[in-house]
Amino acid sequence: MSDPLVDIKGLKKSFGEVEVLKGxxxxxxxxxxVSLIGPxxxxxxxxxxxxxxxxxxxxxxxxxxGREVGYEDDANSDRKPRGERELSAIRAQIGMxxxxxxxxxxxxxxxxxxxGLTKVRGLPKAEAHDIATGWxxxxxxxxxxxxxxxxxxxxxxxxxxxxxxxxxEPKVLLLxxxxxxxxPELVGEVLAVVQSLAREGMTMIxxxxxxxxxxxxxxxxxxxxxxxxxxxxPPTDVLDNPENERLRTFLTRLNPHFALEPH
Amino acid sequence: MKAAFESLPFLVDxxxxxxxxxxxxxxxxxxIGVAMGVALxxxxxxxxxxxxxxxxxxxxxxxxxxxxxAYYGLPAMGLNLDSFTAAVVAxxxxxxxHVIETTRGAIQSIxxxxxxxxxxxxxxxxxxxxxxxxxxxxxRFLPPWINTVADAAKGSALVSLIGVVDLMLAxxxxxxxxxxxxxxxxxxxxxxxxxxxxxSTTSRRMESRxxxxxx
Numbered sequence: 001m002s003d004p005l006v007d008i009k010g011l012k013k014s015f016g017e018v019e020v021l022k023g024x025x026x027x028x029x030x031x032x033x034v035s036l037i038g039p040x041x042x043x044x045x046x047x048x049x050x051x052x053x054x055x056x057x058x059x060x061x062x063x064x065x066g067r068e069v070g071y072e073d074d075a076n077s078d079r080k081p082r083g084e085r086e087l088s089a090i091r092a093q094i095g096m097x098x099x100x101x102x103x104x105x106x107x108x109x110x111x112x113x114x115x116g117l118t119k120v121r122g123l124p125k126a127e128a129h130d131i132a133t134g135w136x137x138x139x140x141x142x143x144x145x146x147x148x149x150x151x152x153x154x155x156x157x158x159x160x161x162x163x164x165x166x167x168x169e170p171k172v173l174l175l176x177x178x179x180x181x182x183x184p185e186l187v188g189e190v191l192a193v194v195q196s197l198a199r200e201g202m203t204m205i206x207x208x209x210x211x212x213x214x215x216x217x218x219x220x221x222x223x224x225x226x227x228x229x230x231x232x233x234p235p236t237d238v239l240d241n242p243e244n245e246r247l248r249t250f251l252t253r254l255n256p257h258f259a260l261e262p263h
Numbered sequence: 264m265k266a267a268f269e270s271l272p273f274l275v276d277x278x279x280x281x282x283x284x285x286x287x288x289x290x291x292x293x294x295i296g297v298a299m300g301v302a303l304x305x306x307x308x309x310x311x312x313x314x315x316x317x318x319x320x321x322x323x324x325x326x327x328x329x330x331x332x333a334y335y336g337l338p339a340m341g342l343n344l345d346s347f348t349a350a351v352v353a354x355x356x357x358x359x360x361h362v363i364e365t366t367r368g369a370i371q372s373i374x375x376x377x378x379x380x381x382x383x384x385x386x387x388x389x390x391x392x393x394x395x396x397x398x399x400x401x402x403r404f405l406p407p408w409i410n411t412v413a414d415a416a417k418g419s420a421l422v423s424l425i426g427v428v429d430l431m432l433a434x435x436x437x438x439x440x441x442x443x444x445x446x447x448x449x450x451x452x453x454x455x456x457x458x459x460x461x462x463s464t465t466s467r468r469m470e471s472r473x474x475x476x477x478x
Contacts, residue, residue: 054379084388092385102380106398115394116384168384 003066005030005203006051006172010060013046020046022227023060028172028220031201035214035235038224039250044207047224048174051205052094053087064094065171092120095170099177101157103149109136109160110145113167121168135163139193155186162193166202173197175206179213191217211254215239223247270437270447277433278454284347284429285416285458288354292415293408295355296362301392303363304370314363321360327421329353334425350422354415361411369404370396402473409466413459420455430454 004027011024020043028034036044049055051062053070062069069090071079082090103112110132117128136142139159141152149157158178165173175194179187191213198204198217208214214221214235221238223231223246231244242248303314321329333356334349344352373396381391423432434451438444 052383054382088382088385088387090385091382094383096380096383098376098380098383100376102374102376104377104380104395104399116386119390119394120385164384 007063012059013057033198033204033218034220035218036207042224043227044224052091093171095165095173097161097165097175097178101161105149108146113164116168135167139163154182155189158190172203277430281430284419288415291355292358292362296359297366300363300366304367318360318363326357346425346427350427365407369400372403373399405469413462416458
């Protein structure tokens with residue numbers, strides 16, 4: 001069996017005195033859609049942000065497609081942070097979609113997607129334009145090509161955010177609570193896009209509070225609490241028949257009816 | 264009154280010197296100040312500290328002291344500057360500190376998520392700055408920066424004290440000959456006002472030009 005696409009071993013991270021990740025081991029195979037769930041403060045967002053080195057981890061390793069993300073060994077086999085160029089090249093292969101979209105407000109929807117294509121992948125303008133247009137059509141925003149982010153609804157902005165990330169053809173896509181900032185009626189349109197990406201075999205790691213989403217789209221659910229992975233398995237096992245006490249408590253808090261339903 | 268009008272060409276010569284000093288000071292301080300402001304915002308501690316100390320120190324000194332130091336103090340250290348150069352050096356050193364702070368403020372006003380999103384698509388540092396951060400920060404940078412330009416134009420009057428014949432000293436020389444201070448001072452005030460009024464008009468126009476960027 002080959003190595004997992006995303007291979008996390010012994011990952012530790014502290015913010016000052018607080019140890020947020022206390023040794024995470026997690027392997028994610030190509031094509032898997034993994035939902036990371038857990039109470040706030042459990043470290044799931046930090047874990048996600050370590051994978052593209054937006055957060056610098058302290059110990060352990062993260063390999064994406066066999067390559068260590070944030071560090072390299074120098075001639076004396078000492079660990080040192082990667083240089084800016086290499087780090088950027090690695091990040092270009094790891095897509096990320098943010099809770100608050102973070103579209104570039106001075107650029108149109110199309111330009112938001114084209115920026116990475118031209119400046120990072122070095123594609124000619126015309127080709128980048130075609131790819132970006134294609135993705136906007138794909139997420140149902142063909143008529144919003146020239147709109148600035150401020151002219152779009154939250155759901156539309158987030159769909160541009162997804163298009164911006166996947167247009168780079170990443171090996172893995174990180175989704176950080178991408179529907180948490182949306183009005184409830186806009187959640188569906190965003191999840192539909194993610195669902196269609198999942199069907200096409202996009203590898204995704206999804207931090208989410210939407211259990212329905214974890215169940216429908218994900219083929220694996222990882223429950224984290226206090227910086228550790230406590231439960232890891234298929235959605236039906238993890239969400240419907242939780243044996244772990246803390247997971248039960250978490251699911252009950254999320255949905256008070258959970259405790260009442262028969263399992 | 265007639266004398267005042269006859270002295271106008273002389274005042275215009277002074278005005279040109281004032282504009283020349285202002286332009287040189289503004290341009291050099293813009294380039295160096297923005298570079299140091301970026302260093303202060305993103306640099307490692309070894310770069311940040313010297314910039315921080317420079318900025319705080321210079322801003323804590325009256326410009327006039329800086330001008331006197333450049334003209335009377337530096338020769339003692341073996342550096343002889345003519346009055347024009349000394350004036351430009353002192354005013355530039357002063358303006359740089361303001362541009363540093365304006366730059367830092369403008370950059371920090373941009374949500375950190377913009378930098379993260381730019382990192383996430385794989386843009387290297389300088390691309391993040393030029394394609395994502397600067398285009399947004401320029402709107403926050405312009406209003407305070409144009410204030411400092413106006414400040415530089417007005418502050419340049421101090422160089423008359425080390426004998427640079429700018430608009431201010433030209434006025435005083437004319438008054439010394441005509442003994443008619445009022446008309447000359449009024450003419451001078453109007454000229455200074457026109458410079459700064461055109462600057463603040465430009466500022467407003469530029470602000471509205473960049474105001475399409477909303478968060």
